[in-house]
Amino acid sequence: xxxxxxxxxxxxxxxxxxxxxxxxxxxxxxxxxxxxxxxxxxxxxxxxxxxxxxxxxxxxxxxxxxxxxxxxxxxxxxxxxxxxxxxxxxxxxxxxxxxxxxxxxxxxxxxxxxxxxxxxxxxxxxxxxxxxxxxxxxxxxxxxxxxxxxxxxxxxxxxxxxxxxxxxxxxxxxxxxxxxxxxxxxxxxxxxxxxxxxxxxxxxxxxxxxxxxxxxxxxxxxxxxxxxxxxxxxxxxxxxxxxxxxxxxxxxxxxxxxxxxxxxxxxxxxxxxxxxxxxxxxxxxxxxxxxxxxxxxxxxxxxxxxxxxxxxxxxxxxxxxxxxxxxxxxxxxxxxxxxxxxxxxxxxxxxxxxxxxxxxxxxxxxxxxxxxxxxxxxxxxxxxxxxxxxxxxxxxxxxxxxxxxxxxxxxxxxxxxxxxxxxxxxxxxxxxxxxxxxxxxxxxxxxxxxxxxxxxxxxxxxxxxxxxxxxxxxxxxxxxxxxxxxxxxxxxxxxxxxxxxxxxxxxxxxxxxxxxxxxxxxxxxxxxxxxxxxxxxxxxxxxxxxxxxxxxxxxxxxxxxxxxxxxxxxxxxx
Numbered sequence: 001x002x003x004x005x006x007x008x009x010x011x012x013x014x015x016x017x018x019x020x021x022x023x024x025x026x027x028x029x030x031x032x033x034x035x036x037x038x039x040x041x042x043x044x045x046x047x048x049x050x051x052x053x054x055x056x057x058x059x060x061x062x063x064x065x066x067x068x069x070x071x072x073x074x075x076x077x078x079x080x081x082x083x084x085x086x087x088x089x090x091x092x093x094x095x096x097x098x099x100x101x102x103x104x105x106x107x108x109x110x111x112x113x114x115x116x117x118x119x120x121x122x123x124x125x126x127x128x129x130x131x132x133x134x135x136x137x138x139x140x141x142x143x144x145x146x147x148x149x150x151x152x153x154x155x156x157x158x159x160x161x162x163x164x165x166x167x168x169x170x171x172x173x174x175x176x177x178x179x180x181x182x183x184x185x186x187x188x189x190x191x192x193x194x195x196x197x198x199x200x201x202x203x204x205x206x207x208x209x210x211x212x213x214x215x216x217x218x219x220x221x222x223x224x225x226x227x228x229x230x231x232x233x234x235x236x237x238x239x240x241x242x243x244x245x246x247x248x249x250x251x252x253x254x255x256x257x258x259x260x261x262x263x264x265x266x267x268x269x270x271x272x273x274x275x276x277x278x279x280x281x282x283x284x285x286x287x288x289x290x291x292x293x294x295x296x297x298x299x300x301x302x303x304x305x306x307x308x309x310x311x312x313x314x315x316x317x318x319x320x321x322x323x324x325x326x327x328x329x330x331x332x333x334x335x336x337x338x339x340x341x342x343x344x345x346x347x348x349x350x351x352x353x354x355x356x357x358x359x360x361x362x363x364x365x366x367x368x369x370x371x372x373x374x375x376x377x378x379x380x381x382x383x384x385x386x387x388x389x390x391x392x393x394x395x396x397x398x399x400x401x402x403x404x405x406x407x408x409x410x411x412x413x414x415x416x417x418x419x420x421x422x423x424x425x426x427x428x429x430x431x432x433x434x435x436x437x438x439x440x441x442x443x444x445x446x447x448x449x450x451x452x453x454x455x456x457x458x459x460x461x462x463x464x465x466x467x468x469x470x471x472x473x474x475x476x477x478x479x480x481x482x483x484x485x486x487x488x489x490x491x492x493x494x495x496x497x498x499x500x501x502x503x504x505x506x507x508x509x510x511x512x513x514x515x516x517x518x519x520x521x522x523x524x525x526x527x528x529x530x531x532x533x534x535x536x537x538x539x540x541x542x543x544x545x546x547x548x549x550x551x552x553x554x555x556x557x558x559x560x561x562x563x564x565x566x567x568x569x570x571x572x573x574x
Contacts, residue, residue: 098172101173102172102173102176105173105176193250195250195252197250197252197253198251199248199249199251200249200250201246201247201248201574202247202248202249202574203244203245203246203247203573203574204244204245204321204571204572204573205241205244205571205572205574206241206243206244206245206318206321206569206570206571206572207239207240207241207569207570207571208220208221208239208240208243208567208568209238209239209567209568209569210237210238210239210240210319210565210566210567211235211236211237211565211566212235212236212237212563212564212565212566213234213563213564213565214228214234214235214561214564215227215228215232215234215561215563216551216563216565219238220238220240220242220243221243221319221320221321221323222549222551222565223323223327223328223329223527223529223551224328224457224524224527224553225551225552225561225562225563226563227555227558227561240281240283241268241281241283242267242268242269242283242322243267243268243269243321243322244268245265245266245267245288245321246265246266247263247265247266248264249261249262249263250262256294257296258294258295258296258301259293259294259295259296260292260293260294260295261292261293261295262290262291262292262293262304263289263291264289264290265287265289265290266286266287266288267283267285267288267321267322268283268284268286269283269286269323270283270285270286270287272284287305287335288305288335289304289305289306289307289335290304290305291303291304291305291306292304298343298344298346299341299342299343299344300342300343301339301342302339302341302358303338303339304337304338305335305336305337306335306336306338306340307333307335308332308360308409309338309340309342309356309358309388309390309407310356310388310389310390310407310408310425310427311332311390311407311425311427311429311443311445312429313429313431313441314331315331315485315497315531316487316495316497316499316533316535317497317533317545317547318533318535318543318545318547318569318571319533319545319549319569323454325499325501325531326483326499326529328454328457328458328527329481329483329501329502329503329527329528329551330443330445330482330483330501330502330503331454331483332427332443332445332450332453332454332455332481333453333454334363334452334454336363337360337361338358338360338361338388339358339359340356340357340358340388341356341357341358342354342355342356343355343356350395350396351393351394351395352393352394353391353392353393353394354393354394354405355389355390355391356389356390356392356407357388357390358387358388359385359386359387359388360385360386360387360388360409360411361385361386362380362384362385362386362411362412362413362423362452363377363379363380363386363452363453364377364378364379364411364413364423364449364451364452364460364461365451365452365453365458365460366378366452378413378415379411379412379423381414382411382412382414383414384412385411386409386411386423387409387410387411388408388409388410389407389408390405390407390408390427391405391406391407392405392406392429393405397433398433398434398435398436399433399436400431400433400439401431401433402432402433403429403430403431404429404430405427405428405429405430406427406428406429407426407427407429408424408425408426408427409427409453410422410423410424411424411449413461415461415467415474416467417470419474421449421461421474421475421476422448422449422476423447423449423450423452423476424447424449425445425446425447425448425450425453426445426446426447427443427444427445428443428444428445429442429443429444430443437488437489437490438486438487438489439489440484440485440486440487441484441485441487442484442485443482443483444480444481444482445480445481445482446479446480447478447479448476448477448478449461449476449477450479451477455479455503456477456503457503457505457527457553459477459479459505459510459523459524460476461475461476461477462475462476462477462509462510463475463513464513475509475513477505477506477509477510478505478506478509479503479504480504481502481503481504482501483499483500483501483502484499484500484501485497485498485499486498486499492537493536493537493538494534494535494536494537495534495535496532496533496534497532497533497534497535498530498531498532499530499531500528500529500530501528501529501530502526502528502529503527504525504526505524505525505526507525510523510525510556511556514556522555523555523556524553524554524556525554525556526553527551527552527553527554528551528553529550529551530549530550531547531549531550532548533545533546533547533548540573541572541573541574542570542571542573543569543571544568544569545567545568545570545571546567546568546569547565547566547567547568548564548565548567549565549567550564550565551563551564551565
């Protein structure tokens with residue numbers, strides 16, 4: 001469009017100049033005729049002006065001077081018109097050059113969404129067009145940075161200005177290529193959703209190869225050592241991918257000044273399809289967690305199924321993803337429906353306080369009934385949720401956060417015939433950086449009826465007799481446990497972790513209530529599990545790990561069972 005305006009301006013200037021030149025060319029002829037008539041004195045007539053005043057020789061001389069001046073102006077105007085035409089031709093050549101360069105660039109690129117060549121040419125043409133404003137003497141306006149290349153006295157462009165134009169064309173091509181690459185990247189990474197807001201898909205493809213020496217409850221991620229059963233072998237070797245995960249996160253609008261987001265997480269450790277050949281390799285999809293968040297500057301509200309916020313830490317292990325490491329060995333955890341509020345209080349530039357409180361679905365570790373119908377657990381039959389709170393202090397140290405936290409939980413259970421019992425837990429957790437390479441993390445708990453949170457080796461309550469006998473006494477099993485981990489991380493992509501966990505249900509209570517056995521058929525009095533692993537991040541999305549874990553499980557009035565678990569894992573994050 002700028003180029004069209006420029007051409008119209010040049011045409012207007014050329015026509016105006018031609019008209020002026022023709023008019024001024026006739027003036028000398030008319031002036032000469034007047035002088036001849038005055039000199040001849042034809043018919044004795046007296047030469048006069050329109051007003052009837054006689055014309056003198058001085059007036060004729062002044063008129064001749066004016067004509068000469070106008071002729072000089074015409075010559076200058078013609079020279080300026082020639083300069084404008086030359087500049088126009090030069091601009092046309094430059095625009096044609098840009099057209100050819102951009103067309104060649106478009107032909108060499110793959111067909112992807114990009115900035116079109118025509119838009120770039122229009123932009124370049126507008127930048128290269130000179131100003132349509134003329135100076136008072138009808139000369140061309142001074143060119144801008146991207147105007148047509150100025151001419152020297154011979155009408156040729158200087159070498160440095162030509163080089164500058166080539167540099168600009170090259171820069172345009174580079175910018176166009178960069179924009180195209182960004183658009184291609186966006187088209188490859190964007191996840192389409194049902195709303196206009198951003199959605200992110202991520203996950204982990206995890207292959208575990210393992211070997212067990214001794215009988216365990218679960219072959220690919222064992223938690224308890226069991227007594228060997230003949231004629232079955234106490235050794236096993238295999239591989240599994242059912243700990244792989246799929247995660248979906250959505251980022252929504254602001255609501256009441258809060259940023260909203262939601263997430264859902266799945267894995268394939270929800271069991272196996274029945275009556276299917278090699279069904280153990282076809283893990284069933286399982287819901288792990290799903291939550292909706294409202295995040296203000298210092299306060300958050302979380303509603304959904306999530307980790308136990310009152311004891312949030314877990315040991316580091318790539319081999320244990322379906323359940324956290326040291327489950328049934330001092331690590332309380334569960335994915336529980338909950339609603340909680342979190343408030344952050346800055347204390348200084350390096351220190352802060354975190355307050356958390358909420359209520360949870362009161363789970364008691366029950367096995368669901370067959371079928372698709374949901375029945376209330378013993379905790380849910382109490383008619384009230386569980387309650388929990390936590391307070392934590394954090395301080396920046398060695399580029400990490402030193403965190404000390406304390407929490408508590410209470411949940412009531414109803415077991416029929418008016419038999420109510422109170423479940424509770426007191427928790428401590430800590431994460432202490434010892435240096436830039438070493439850190440110490442861990443947790444401790446003391447509680448009762450915590451089988452629904454992977455405590456007491458799934459032994460939630462004790463019974464003196466049959467559940468259906470109204471005289472049977474039901475008591476929550478007291479339990480204590482904890483774990484500790486030392487991490488050595490000499491490089492950002494390499495770490496070594498050594499951890500130990502211990503879960504200790506009270507043996508004295510188990511001895512007084514022998515009917516309160518677990519679903520394994522006997523009562524566990526203790527479970528200890530040390531492990532060591534190293535995790536190497538080959539690339540930002542590929543991890544490799546080797547881990548050794550020993551299980552030592554004590555049984556009431558029986559011998560201690562042991563097992564060794566060796567695991568090599570490779571994971572790909574996306």
